[in-house]
Amino acid sequence: METDQLVLSTKWQGDFxxxxxxxxxxTLTMDAHHGVGHEQGLLPMxxxxxxxxxxxxxxxxxxxxxxxxxxxxIEIVTESEKRRNPPKEFLSIVVTFFVEGDIDAxxxxxxxxxxxxxxxxxxxxxxxxxxxxxxxxxxxxxxx
Amino acid sequence: METDQLVLSTKWQGDFxxxxxxxxxxTLTMDAHHGVGHEQGLLPMxxxxxxxxxxxxxxxxxxxxxxxxxxxxIEIVTESEKRRNPPKEFLSIVVTFFVEGDIDAxxxxxxxxxxxxxxxxxxxxxxxxxxxxxxxxxxxxxxx
Numbered sequence: 513m514e515t516d517q518l519v520l521s522t523k524w525q526g527d528f529x530x531x532x533x534x535x536x537x538x539t540l541t542m543d544a545h546h547g548v549g550h551e552q553g554l555l556p557m558x559x560x561x562x563x564x565x566x567x568x569x570x571x572x573x574x575x576x577x578x579x580x581x582x583x584x585x586i587e588i589v590t591e592s593e594k595r596r597n598p599p600k601e602f603l604s605i606v607v608t609f610f611v612e613g614d615i616d617a618x619x620x621x622x623x624x625x626x627x628x629x630x631x632x633x634x635x636x637x638x639x640x641x642x643x644x645x646x647x648x649x650x651x652x653x654x655x656x
Numbered sequence: 657m658e659t660d661q662l663v664l665s666t667k668w669q670g671d672f673x674x675x676x677x678x679x680x681x682x683t684l685t686m687d688a689h690h691g692v693g694h695e696q697g698l699l700p701m702x703x704x705x706x707x708x709x710x711x712x713x714x715x716x717x718x719x720x721x722x723x724x725x726x727x728x729x730i731e732i733v734t735e736s737e738k739r740r741n742p743p744k745e746f747l748s749i750v751v752t753f754f755v756e757g758d759i760d761a762x763x764x765x766x767x768x769x770x771x772x773x774x775x776x777x778x779x780x781x782x783x784x785x786x787x788x789x790x791x792x793x794x795x796x797x798x799x800x
Contacts, residue, residue, distance in 0.1 A: 515747060518705065569668060585668065597658065
């Protein structure tokens, strides 16, 4: 199988704070949860949910790129269930797209499905069951 | 099985840029790779590697918390192999801790192993094979 490499450096900033540096020198700063850390950054598990949302979001933008002028806003809410006892991993994640705009429901739904089934590398890197929902202009569009 | 929930919101910022907001209002901004996006944020797959590094890093800090005055620096380099063709998911990840300080190699190695085997929720959420290495004061410490 042909593969590519991706390398990242993350540095300890004191206490429970770690900062990862990615493309363009942009950073992801993380901290432990309130009571252990001091909310100086995202929780690592929040960063993982954000990575998943960004990944499927970019696929949808790519698939719909000729129709972007018709989309006013996209919010992606990732709701996860995780095990309460260590290792507290994700068991299931529901990714809900809240889209507003003058665009066919079928087209948006198709873009989300293609990302989930074929493309998004973050979704395919996770053990958890990942499901997708679409709310278009405040109405739920049924997923097959 | 007892579970907890974790919810996150990620918003489209135009082009391929998405921003997720986590605890303390801190954001993770992501963009597509150069040539598609404009390097306005991390790649989602970089964010995932950062989440993994932050997760194991915080476990190590927690386990070694009574010895932190003896640690001068920690850098965590995550090197991944991912499939070249879609869905381009992670196949394997090597997490190398570069630690400097006056601390026993066995103690740091034990902390990393305990995180990898029992605790880190990000590592346990991934399908990829995750391995750990320790370089303490520029010398490799063998992992069992």
